[in-house]
Amino acid sequence: MTDWTYDVKIWTIRKREGRRKPYQLRWKVGVRPHSESYQTSGLADSRRAQLITAQRAGEPFDMDSGLPKSLVDKNRDISWYEHARNYIEMKWGDSPGNTRRTLAEAMATVTPAFVKDTNGMPDTRAVRRALYSWAFNKNRWDEETPADVVKTLDWFKRKSLPMSALSDRLVVRAALSALSKKLDGTTAAAGTISRKRAIFYNSLEFAVDAELISDNPLDRIKWTAPEQVVEEVDPECVPNPAQAAQLLAAVRDQSQRGRRLVAFFGCMYYAAARPAEVIGLRVGDCDLPRRGWGLLRLRETRPRSGTAWTDSGEAHEKRGLKHRPRKAVRRVPIPPELVALLRWHLTAYGTATDGRVFQTMRGGLVQDTGYGEVWAEARSRALTPTEFESVLAKRPYDLRHAAVSTWLSSGVEPQLVAERAGHSVAVLFRVYAKFLSDGDEAANAKISVRLGQQS
Structure with missing residues (x-):
C-alpha cells in the first residue's frame, strides 16, 4: 500500500x-x-x-x-487491456486448466466493451480468437503470434480505455451487458453470466489492490442479469431404470470400443460419478465383492482442459474432487449390478499401468469424443424414434442425473444423496427440485386420503 x-x-x-x-x-x-x-x-x-x-x-x-x-x-493509469493481462498472469499459476479457460473467456468477453471507439475493429470471430486464444492464454505469450492476431491485438493496445475510465458507470454497465451475451448475440445461460461476472468483479478488486482505481465500480451499479429459467434438471432428459438398462445394453452390443465402455457408463448411472471421476478411477479404490453391494472411493479427477491450457501440455489434468480439498475422498456404495460390470471389465481388460480401471485400447486416457460417439450410437439403437429426437439421455452426463433422481424417488434422504453425489444439499434442492417428491401420482394419492378423512 x-x-x-x-x-x-x-x-x-x-x-x-x-x-x-x-x-x-x-x-x-x-x-x-x-x-x-x-x-x-x-x-x-x-x-x-x-x-x-x-x-x-x-x-x-x-x-x-x-x-x-x-x-x-x-x-x-494503465489501459484496461494491460490490466486484464496482468490479472491473467496473477491468476494463472494457481489455476487448473479449465479455470484458465474460464478466466480467458471472461476477459475476452468484456475487453471489447472497454475501447475508445470501434473504428477499424476486426470482426467478432477474429477478436474472439485473438483475445481468448492468445492475449489471455499465458501459455502462448512466448510463442510466435500469427500476423492477423498481432494486428488485432495491436488495435486493442491502441484503443483500450485507461483504467480511470471505469469511474464512468455507463462504461462498466456496457461490460456487464457484453458478458450476458453469447458470441451470436443471444442471451447466455445464467451460470455462464454468473461465472463471468464473478471473474470481472475479481479483476476489478485486483485493480483496487493495485491502486489503479479507488473502489470497485460494480458495488455502485444496480444491475440485474437477464431473466433466466431456474437452474434445474429437466425430467425429460433423465432415463428411467428400464431405459438406462436398454442404453447400457446398446453400449455393450457395439464394437469392442463399446464393450470397453459399458462399465464406464455404469459408474455414471449406478454411482452418480462424473465422467472425469470415472476416468481417474483406480482399481485400488474399488471394493468388488462376489455378492452384494460394493464400494467406490472417488478421490481423483482427470478433467480435459485442452493442451493449450495445461502446464504439462497434455489434454487432461490430474486433480482432486470437484469443489473439495485436494485429498478428499467420496465413498459411494454401489449395487451388485455395477459390481458385476466392473468385475467383468477388469477380467476382460485389466488395468492401465498406473492402476486406472478404464483405458483406451492403446492404454491412454478415455476421451470425451470417443465415449460421446459410442453414446450417440447407443441412443439410436436403444430408443424409439420419438425418444431419439427428444432430449432423453442426450448426454452421457444425464446418467448421473438419472442416478440422483433414482435415489431421491426411492426415498433416500436428500442429505445422503447429496453426500454420495458429491455436491451440497443446496445444489440438490435447486437442481433436482422436480425429483424431491414421490411423484405426482403418489402425491395426489396422499392428498386424496387426507381429504377422504374429512368427509
Whole structure:
C-alpha cells in the first residue's frame, strides 16, 4: 500500500558543474529525500513549479516515489487491456486448466466493451480468437503470434480505455451487458453470466489492490442479469431404470470400443460419478465383492482442459474432487449390478499401468469424443424414434442425473444423496427440485386420503 504524507519540503535548484544534467531539483517527502536532474534550468524550474502547485493545492505526496497523488495516479493509469493481462498472469499459476479457460473467456468477453471507439475493429470471430486464444492464454505469450492476431491485438493496445475510465458507470454497465451475451448475440445461460461476472468483479478488486482505481465500480451499479429459467434438471432428459438398462445394453452390443465402455457408463448411472471421476478411477479404490453391494472411493479427477491450457501440455489434468480439498475422498456404495460390470471389465481388460480401471485400447486416457460417439450410437439403437429426437439421455452426463433422481424417488434422504453425489444439499434442492417428491401420482394419492378423512 502507498504511504501518503503532507510533510513536503522543496528546495531551490542547484547547479553542479561538469555534469551531463547539471540542474538538480531536491525535495523531501516525510523523512525520504528525492532528487531529479535536468539538462536545462527551464526543465528543472518547470518540474519544481509542478510540485509546488500540487503542494499548495493540498495534495498528499507518495513517500516512495516522492510524487503528488495527481502524478502518481497518472503514471498508474494503465489501459484496461494491460490490466486484464496482468490479472491473467496473477491468476494463472494457481489455476487448473479449465479455470484458465474460464478466466480467458471472461476477459475476452468484456475487453471489447472497454475501447475508445470501434473504428477499424476486426470482426467478432477474429477478436474472439485473438483475445481468448492468445492475449489471455499465458501459455502462448512466448510463442510466435500469427500476423492477423498481432494486428488485432495491436488495435486493442491502441484503443483500450485507461483504467480511470471505469469511474464512468455507463462504461462498466456496457461490460456487464457484453458478458450476458453469447458470441451470436443471444442471451447466455445464467451460470455462464454468473461465472463471468464473478471473474470481472475479481479483476476489478485486483485493480483496487493495485491502486489503479479507488473502489470497485460494480458495488455502485444496480444491475440485474437477464431473466433466466431456474437452474434445474429437466425430467425429460433423465432415463428411467428400464431405459438406462436398454442404453447400457446398446453400449455393450457395439464394437469392442463399446464393450470397453459399458462399465464406464455404469459408474455414471449406478454411482452418480462424473465422467472425469470415472476416468481417474483406480482399481485400488474399488471394493468388488462376489455378492452384494460394493464400494467406490472417488478421490481423483482427470478433467480435459485442452493442451493449450495445461502446464504439462497434455489434454487432461490430474486433480482432486470437484469443489473439495485436494485429498478428499467420496465413498459411494454401489449395487451388485455395477459390481458385476466392473468385475467383468477388469477380467476382460485389466488395468492401465498406473492402476486406472478404464483405458483406451492403446492404454491412454478415455476421451470425451470417443465415449460421446459410442453414446450417440447407443441412443439410436436403444430408443424409439420419438425418444431419439427428444432430449432423453442426450448426454452421457444425464446418467448421473438419472442416478440422483433414482435415489431421491426411492426415498433416500436428500442429505445422503447429496453426500454420495458429491455436491451440497443446496445444489440438490435447486437442481433436482422436480425429483424431491414421490411423484405426482403418489402425491395426489396422499392428498386424496387426507381429504377422504374429512368427509
